Amino acid sequence: MQPNRLKTGGRINRSKPLNFFFNGKAFKGYEGDTLASALLANDVKLVGRSFKLRRPRGIVGSGAEEPNSIMQVDKGAMAQPNVRATQVLLHDGLIAKSTRGWPSLRFDIGFMLDVFSSIFSAGFYYKTFMHPRPFWKYYERFIRKSAGFGKAPEHSDPETYEHRNAHCDVLVAGGGPAGLMAALTAASSGARVLLADDQTEFGGSLLNTATHVNSKPGSEWVRQTVSALSKLDNVTLLNRSTVFGYHDHNFLTIVQESDDHVRQREWRVRAKQVILSQGAFERPLVFCNNDRPGIMQASAVSTYINRYAVCPGERAIIFTNNDSAYQTALDLKRAGATVAAVVDSRKKGGGSYAAAVEQAGIPLLYGHLITNVSGQNHITKAHIAKWDGDNDAIIENSIKIPCDLIAMSGGWSAAVHLHSQAGGQNQWDHNLCSFVPGAISQQTISAGAGNGKWALEDCLQDGHDAGMSAAKRCGLQPIASEQLPAVSEIHTTPIEPLWRVPATVDPDRCPKQFLDFQNDTCVSDIRLAVREGYRNVEHVKRYTALGFGTDQGKLGNINGMAVLAETLGKPLEDVGTTTFRPPYTPVSFGACAGESVGSLYDPVRKTAMHDLHRSAGAKFENVGQWHRPWYFPKRGESLDAAVARECLKTRQSVGILDASTLGKIDVQGPDAVKFLERIYTHNVGNMSVGRCAYGIMLGEDGMVMDDGVMARIDDQHFYLTTTTGGAAAVLSWLELWLQTEWPELDVFLTSVTDHYSTIAVSGPNSMKLIEKIGCDIPLTSDQFPFMSIRNAHLNRIPVQLFRVSFSGELAFEINIDSNYAAGMWEVLIDAGQEFDITPYGTEAMHVLRAEKGFIIVGQDTDGSVTPVDLRMNWMLSKDKDFIGKRSLSRPDSLRDDRKQLVGLLSNDGKTVLLEGAQLVEDPAASIPIPMCGHVSSSYMSSCLGHPIALALVAGGHSRIGQSLYASSGEKSFVPVTITNPIFYDKKNELQNV
Amino acid sequence: MRYSALSLVKNAFTHNRNWGEAWRTPDPKKHYDALIVGGGGHGLATAYYLAKEHGMRNIAVLEKNWIGGGNTGRNTTIVRSNYLWTEASLLYEKSMQLWERLSQELNYNVMFSQRGVYNLGHTLQDMRDIERRVHANRLNGIDAKVVTAEEIKESIPHINTSPDARYPILGASLQPRAGVARHDAVAWGFARAADNLGVDIIEQCEVTAINCEGGHVTAVETSRGTIHAEKIGVVVAGNASVLSSMVDLRLPIESHPLQAYVSEPLRPIIDTVIMSNAVHGYISQSDKGELVIGAGIDAYTGYGQRGSFSIIEHTMQAIIELFPIFSRVRMLRLWGGIVDVSPDACPIISKTPIDGLYFNCGWGTGGFKATPGSGWVFAHTIAKDQPHSLNKPFNLQRFETGALIDEHGAAAVAH
Amino acid sequence: MFKESNRSHGLESFIAPESEQNSQAQIKVSIQSNVAHINLRGKIKHRPFLEHMETVLDQKLPVKPNTTNFENHSIFWLGPDEWLILCPLSEATKLVKDLQGSGGSMHAAVNDVSGGQIALRLDGNHVRDVLAKGCTLDLHPSVFGQGMCAQSNLAKANVLISMGHEPHAFDLIVRRSFSDYLLHWLKVAAAEYTTEWSES
Amino acid sequence: MLLIKCPWCGARAETEFSYGGEADIKRPEAPDKLSDKEWADYLFMRKNPRGTHRELWNHSQGCRRWFGAERNTVTYQIADIFTLSEDSG
Numbered sequence A: 001m002q003p004n005r006l007k008t009g010g011r012i013n014r015s016k017p018l019n020f021f022f023n024g025k026a027f028k029g030y031e032g033d034t035l036a037s038a039l040l041a042n043d044v045k046l047v048g049r050s051f052k053l054r055r056p057r058g059i060v061g062s063g064a065e066e067p068n069s070i071m072q073v074d075k076g077a078m079a080q081p082n083v084r085a086t087q088v089l090l091h092d093g094l095i096a097k098s099t100r101g102w103p104s105l106r107f108d109i110g111f112m113l114d115v116f117s118s119i120f121s122a123g124f125y126y127k128t129f130m131h132p133r134p135f136w137k138y139y140e141r142f143i144r145k146s147a148g149f150g151k152a153p154e155h156s157d158p159e160t161y162e163h164r165n166a167h168c169d170v171l172v173a174g175g176g177p178a179g180l181m182a183a184l185t186a187a188s189s190g191a192r193v194l195l196a197d198d199q200t201e202f203g204g205s206l207l208n209t210a211t212h213v214n215s216k217p218g219s220e221w222v223r224q225t226v227s228a229l230s231k232l233d234n235v236t237l238l239n240r241s242t243v244f245g246y247h248d249h250n251f252l253t254i255v256q257e258s259d260d261h262v263r264q265r266e267w268r269v270r271a272k273q274v275i276l277s278q279g280a281f282e283r284p285l286v287f288c289n290n291d292r293p294g295i296m297q298a299s300a301v302s303t304y305i306n307r308y309a310v311c312p313g314e315r316a317i318i319f320t321n322n323d324s325a326y327q328t329a330l331d332l333k334r335a336g337a338t339v340a341a342v343v344d345s346r347k348k349g350g351g352s353y354a355a356a357v358e359q360a361g362i363p364l365l366y367g368h369l370i371t372n373v374s375g376q377n378h379i380t381k382a383h384i385a386k387w388d389g390d391n392d393a394i395i396e397n398s399i400k401i402p403c404d405l406i407a408m409s410g411g412w413s414a415a416v417h418l419h420s421q422a423g424g425q426n427q428w429d430h431n432l433c434s435f436v437p438g439a440i441s442q443q444t445i446s447a448g449a450g451n452g453k454w455a456l457e458d459c460l461q462d463g464h465d466a467g468m469s470a471a472k473r474c475g476l477q478p479i480a481s482e483q484l485p486a487v488s489e490i491h492t493t494p495i496e497p498l499w500r501v502p503a504t505v506d507p508d509r510c511p512k513q514f515l516d517f518q519n520d521t522c523v524s525d526i527r528l529a530v531r532e533g534y535r536n537v538e539h540v541k542r543y544t545a546l547g548f549g550t551d552q553g554k555l556g557n558i559n560g561m562a563v564l565a566e567t568l569g570k571p572l573e574d575v576g577t578t579t580f581r582p583p584y585t586p587v588s589f590g591a592c593a594g595e596s597v598g599s600l601y602d603p604v605r606k607t608a609m610h611d612l613h614r615s616a617g618a619k620f621e622n623v624g625q626w627h628r629p630w631y632f633p634k635r636g637e638s639l640d641a642a643v644a645r646e647c648l649k650t651r652q653s654v655g656i657l658d659a660s661t662l663g664k665i666d667v668q669g670p671d672a673v674k675f676l677e678r679i680y681t682h683n684v685g686n687m688s689v690g691r692c693a694y695g696i697m698l699g700e701d702g703m704v705m706d707d708g709v710m711a712r713i714d715d716q717h718f719y720l721t722t723t724t725g726g727a728a729a730v731l732s733w734l735e736l737w738l739q740t741e742w743p744e745l746d747v748f749l750t751s752v753t754d755h756y757s758t759i760a761v762s763g764p765n766s767m768k769l770i771e772k773i774g775c776d777i778p779l780t781s782d783q784f785p786f787m788s789i790r791n792a793h794l795n796r797i798p799v800q801l802f803r804v805s806f807s808g809e810l811a812f813e814i815n816i817d818s819n820y821a822a823g824m825w826e827v828l829i830d831a832g833q834e835f836d837i838t839p840y841g842t843e844a845m846h847v848l849r850a851e852k853g854f855i856i857v858g859q860d861t862d863g864s865v866t867p868v869d870l871r872m873n874w875m876l877s878k879d880k881d882f883i884g885k886r887s888l889s890r891p892d893s894l895r896d897d898r899k900q901l902v903g904l905l906s907n908d909g910k911t912v913l914l915e916g917a918q919l920v921e922d923p924a925a926s927i928p929i930p931m932c933g934h935v936s937s938s939y940m941s942s943c944l945g946h947p948i949a950l951a952l953v954a955g956g957h958s959r960i961g962q963s964l965y966a967s968s969g970e971k972s973f974v975p976v977t978i979t980n981p982i983f984y985d986k987k988n989e990l991q992n993v
Numbered sequence B: 001m002r003y004s005a006l007s008l009v010k011n012a013f014t015h016n017r018n019w020g021e022a023w024r025t026p027d028p029k030k031h032y033d034a035l036i037v038g039g040g041g042h043g044l045a046t047a048y049y050l051a052k053e054h055g056m057r058n059i060a061v062l063e064k065n066w067i068g069g070g071n072t073g074r075n076t077t078i079v080r081s082n083y084l085w086t087e088a089s090l091l092y093e094k095s096m097q098l099w100e101r102l103s104q105e106l107n108y109n110v111m112f113s114q115r116g117v118y119n120l121g122h123t124l125q126d127m128r129d130i131e132r133r134v135h136a137n138r139l140n141g142i143d144a145k146v147v148t149a150e151e152i153k154e155s156i157p158h159i160n161t162s163p164d165a166r167y168p169i170l171g172a173s174l175q176p177r178a179g180v181a182r183h184d185a186v187a188w189g190f191a192r193a194a195d196n197l198g199v200d201i202i203e204q205c206e207v208t209a210i211n212c213e214g215g216h217v218t219a220v221e222t223s224r225g226t227i228h229a230e231k232i233g234v235v236v237a238g239n240a241s242v243l244s245s246m247v248d249l250r251l252p253i254e255s256h257p258l259q260a261y262v263s264e265p266l267r268p269i270i271d272t273v274i275m276s277n278a279v280h281g282y283i284s285q286s287d288k289g290e291l292v293i294g295a296g297i298d299a300y301t302g303y304g305q306r307g308s309f310s311i312i313e314h315t316m317q318a319i320i321e322l323f324p325i326f327s328r329v330r331m332l333r334l335w336g337g338i339v340d341v342s343p344d345a346c347p348i349i350s351k352t353p354i355d356g357l358y359f360n361c362g363w364g365t366g367g368f369k370a371t372p373g374s375g376w377v378f379a380h381t382i383a384k385d386q387p388h389s390l391n392k393p394f395n396l397q398r399f400e401t402g403a404l405i406d407e408h409g410a411a412a413v414a415h
Numbered sequence C: 001m002f003k004e005s006n007r008s009h010g011l012e013s014f015i016a017p018e019s020e021q022n023s024q025a026q027i028k029v030s031i032q033s034n035v036a037h038i039n040l041r042g043k044i045k046h047r048p049f050l051e052h053m054e055t056v057l058d059q060k061l062p063v064k065p066n067t068t069n070f071e072n073h074s075i076f077w078l079g080p081d082e083w084l085i086l087c088p089l090s091e092a093t094k095l096v097k098d099l100q101g102s103g104g105s106m107h108a109a110v111n112d113v114s115g116g117q118i119a120l121r122l123d124g125n126h127v128r129d130v131l132a133k134g135c136t137l138d139l140h141p142s143v144f145g146q147g148m149c150a151q152s153n154l155a156k157a158n159v160l161i162s163m164g165h166e167p168h169a170f171d172l173i174v175r176r177s178f179s180d181y182l183l184h185w186l187k188v189a190a191a192e193y194t195t196e197w198s199e200s
Numbered sequence D: 001m002l003l004i005k006c007p008w009c010g011a012r013a014e015t016e017f018s019y020g021g022e023a024d025i026k027r028p029e030a031p032d033k034l035s036d037k038e039w040a041d042y043l044f045m046r047k048n049p050r051g052t053h054r055e056l057w058n059h060s061q062g063c064r065r066w067f068g069a070e071r072n073t074v075t076y077q078i079a080d081i082f083t084l085s086e087d088s089g
Ligand SMILES: Cc1cc2nc3c(=O)[nH]c(=O)nc-3n(C[C@H](O)[C@H](O)[C@H](O)COP(=O)(O)OP(=O)(O)OC[C@H]3O[C@@H](n4cnc5c(N)ncnc54)[C@H](O)[C@@H]3O)c2cc1C
Pocket: B037, B038, B039, B040, B041, B042, B043, B062, B063, B064, B065, B066, B067, B068, B069, B070, B071, B072, B073, B074, B075, B076, B077, B078, B079, B205, B206, B207, B208, B235, B236, B237, B238, B239, B243, B258, B259, B260, B294, B336, B337, B338, B339, B363, B364, B365, B366, B367, B368, B369, B370, B415
């Protein structure tokens, strides 16, 4: 039982009936229906309530312009909020719910808002809810209750999305007659053509009307054309695909609804040429209560009849100021409805359509208006009056004619959305009463109704010409059509603008005349905004919410702007449009994100030993993109206990650390020394081959940027390490200097970060362990002193062996081809059993280095710390310039109360300070309490038996021994003493053994 | 006419025909005592406080377009004062205190909503930075606390606190007094209040040159003629360099596109503000129901009020990382502003080497929250020809001396 | 006493056991583990450099951007002064030595980076479709055909993409630390096709 | 999403590049001879023009070369691409 379904016709599949539910009630539709056509087929008239005034609303449109039928579709994990019924394909079992209306759609308590709507005029909330001051909290809570349409689904999304990059010579946006013609013509040149249309089927308005092409229904020409296109290898056809963004440099984004393995796909297209054939939107007419259910766009009525075989009313009245709605009158008549009248605001008509309407016996009322309607949840009567063309007239005598459908047409607006997004200008065309595309600097051509061509014949020609030009602009030779498809000639009478229908009282007092249906923006709101000084079209938009809704003004904006122009007494072109922005229609976050979510959100970088660490039970921490072992708990062991054990074992015997994530750069070339001298603060030239040095580099602002070990492998060959997080930035920083500032230097930089895995072996037994696995070079300090590098073989595998230490112990770092690293790790672990070798993670590494007062760039420094602050003056060469040196002599760099690195001990010898705690001299001072530094690193030192900390303290270097207070909780403080930052092995003897 | 519930009812009876203009539309006079260039929130606030606190009534705001159409009208409206360095937090806290009474002060409801702001931490270093900032805030008298992942989950049930997330949420800082405000209302409210005090607000009036004589400003050339004034305060955000180049003043500013977007209106689902540096996204829900989401800045400079879509795609991924359920929520509109980024992520509110010329810029991605405070100190600076102690550190000289106030490290996202 | 250290690319978990190999798969992914990767830097304007290298390699360095030369070894253009050379593992040590030649005078840098890179071959009619999901390059045969190479991004990893002599086979080279991520991404991106994962 | 023409690799998506700011800023020969103001000028002060901008880009995901571009900061159109030195090839 679908009472409004026509017996024949339409592009629905009558052999596939589908069940669906709307607000809990079961209905039937057919495959090929949209939710909107199925609802109309079932004579469902009330589908939603408006945002602010909660007015009852029905379906007005048939596509992207629809503002009223905003639905929550499906349930649970499959739920989708805020879809418009006109764009939802019906599927079996679909569950739809209207998104506003409480307690029910039919009876909404909020009708009170409508009754008192004069109070809730534009911007009313700016004028109230201010007193008493603390009450806003509660007002707001109340206001927020009524926010929004649909509900965000509360279950995680079982479906997936993906991105797809594409390139083409010609992208055609919109597959109506103009777009199809353009695609066909451009493709004839061999150009790579991509045609996207947001509908299920190509054909655009040809499927919605009874128009004939080549003496057959337009759909037949569409079928032939699409079939011809689909045979071409150089053409990609994307239906259900909305071009939603036209960005810079001819980059466009398309969202494709998909039935295959993903829900939606975002196409990212780089096109040489773009043809925009988006068509046009029909405008509503602005009369009193023009938002009542039963009042629809004339073209939408035609679409429901022709495409979906649904006649949305039995007794219709047409209200128009142009000829196109006459077709709707004929469509209705053909569908068996009574057309009570065609009400045309123009004084006179004529032409092919008028003749046909008259012939069909439909009463034609020229010089008449519909001024108002009767009926709340659905119209029952139209109030029709004669009009002499005076906009300021007050209409007194109207007759009420019963009807259940009003098909209105206020003329057409070319869809200039993508053209405008692309940065194109728009021009007002007085004859068409539409903005049309003007100048544009991207490679774009508009065609068809979107280019202000209303007649089908012109659309086809325009599409053809656009296809020709686009292909030619690509340097290709298209084949011109000798004959365009034949369309019967139609004579029309020009449109006469009618932006606001005079009513029985003046526009501020008359029943509401709606401009933006979703936001309840009415003529009176625009007039109020102007009166209050909000005169710029952008102010009016923001004050009245005109065009702010989910249709982004597709339906009502031009009417709104025209009313604004009238109120201001300016021509419409001087008022202008608001800014067109992506997306053309709303697009899901999922589609924009693509497949890079969840575990693919950001690459996890893994070292060659990653799997071994995982098997060993390591807990990992994120360091940059890397996953690094944080600590290696034994069963049931806490972080603290594990770290204490890892530290102790390392200092007592031997520990092993995966240090592979360090950045590693190979530097070679005759000018290597010269180059590194300019980057690093120390004297590089003095280093002898085979030796290592700790190096720091500064930003040009004098602040410490990164640090690491530098090794001289050969005269002209160096090897550098960087911090894990700084690796990429440092390499590109070095390249920047090399390529832009000093191109004359002959130096090559190569990243070997991934090639080498680095295994650090630390502790008194580290030498024994290395020896044990077989090392072909002598390891003793006289032959291989602290801070040296050697090429060696370990266990017969070639390695770079470093005698360096970040723990202060006797230690080695092994750089090994990553393909062999996991094997080497296992060998070391096996061989180390006799020393109770202990793998340690980043946390223990931090403790060990802090015990030695070694800094971590980024933890103990923050971009406002100079090397002097770190007491690294000794590393600053006096004999040369280096990056950042000049900044160290700026007045602020020379202040002696700069924050400087020191050690801290809590006075009770027990409290582990909070990392990040602030240091104050007088905790009892009144707020704001002056702070003189903060704790940057803090640990329990298991080796020392008490906690230690590093801190940056104002003038700290000269305050050793003084007391401060470290903040610990809301109001509590811990007394601490400033110390030297080296806590363990103060004379650095252990690492030198 | 004073705004109130009563006035709304009264006017309803006369079909809202008797509301007066919120601000006049005067033609520019030949001469003013002071001119404010830039009709964003900061410019309008400056004019308002000049009139109110310093009694200067013969002043005008010159706006090349429509007031509030710059970054004031295109930001994600986050208001907080939990900055790291004392200099910054005292300035933003001054602003916060003004926000708390702003609707009443202006008699215009700017809908300042103190729903709290969470700054999430995803790494151990994030958490150290959060502790450091929160402790500093408390000592500066700013409400702040560190919250755990569990506490976050309790207040924001739909957020993903799974330890298996790519960047798991380890905790956050929370400033309960922080929140959001209605951006347009801020511009309009200041404009109306300033206009009430006699300030001329002149729209569609672009400053094209600044005239000086003997090291002192004398006038500006505009698209509506020459306008003379003894003092000129420039507050044009992303366009600061354009104005400074008129007097050969070099600024340490780069203008970058910064984008934001809103979803379709949803039923209330988030009642606070969530920001994350590590995954880079920030999100709140407006009173109308849209999710308001901010992206990162584009790397290149740009005056186009639009940025690259790849930035938006990354933000979408970040938001879905935080709120997986939002994959089906749809973006309604996307836009961009032009932010004036300074080297230390702190503003410049300063006298210049030219007498009578003052600049207020460098707010970058985070100046909306400062609107009243910025206007208040800038008005003081202009009226007294010397900075207030609150904006003294934010001078131009700091780039010579090196006394930068580096808020980068502490809050890479400074919104 | 110790077990012999195994060479390992660390991607074993992606490789299907022999018994599960699917020779009919639409997309075949194979990890090319038996090649050495050598990074070569030098200025082509510097005659001795070019002469020396071409003598040692017994083939020309591809100097045209985005091209390869597979005559003897597989050589890829990486930049105006940078190439990647793939050669059999067994020849690597000698080749590196020979390329380094007498050292400094040549103004070149030669680095064995075998440990840092993973080479993959993707074969099948739909490889372009899979790559297009994550790569912004135009991979249409008329633009990116046999003998071409380009460094770009695949999803969020930096890769060297190239085509050898087979019509549907693409070679990918990715940094080792990103390889686990990249293979994971490939699995997801190719999920709509039948795939075979092997090693060669 | 800009399309940037690397002088070597050809036109590639913006995501392959990183931005390097204003071009033509030469590091002073003798920084120690500069006043604080002159140094600050080099360090921080930028033209930041509304309109034509000469700027640096790095093809960081491609050939890793730095090069220059002349781009309009309002329209984002790139009018010219230039290499930085004779030697870059
Ligand atoms: C997307 C985005 C998100 C943001 N999010 C936040 C946030 O969450 N929280 C926060 O605190 N801050 C945020 N910000 C930053 C904040 O918006 C700005 O710092 C702040 O609004 C700047 O205010 P303003 O009044 O200085 O500038 P604007 O509002 O930009 O005003 C400057 C005015 O000067 C005018 N002008 C320019 N040149 C001339 C001329 N020659 N003559 C006359 N007039 C001229 C402009 O037209 C403009 O109206 C965000 C910014 C953006 C773009």
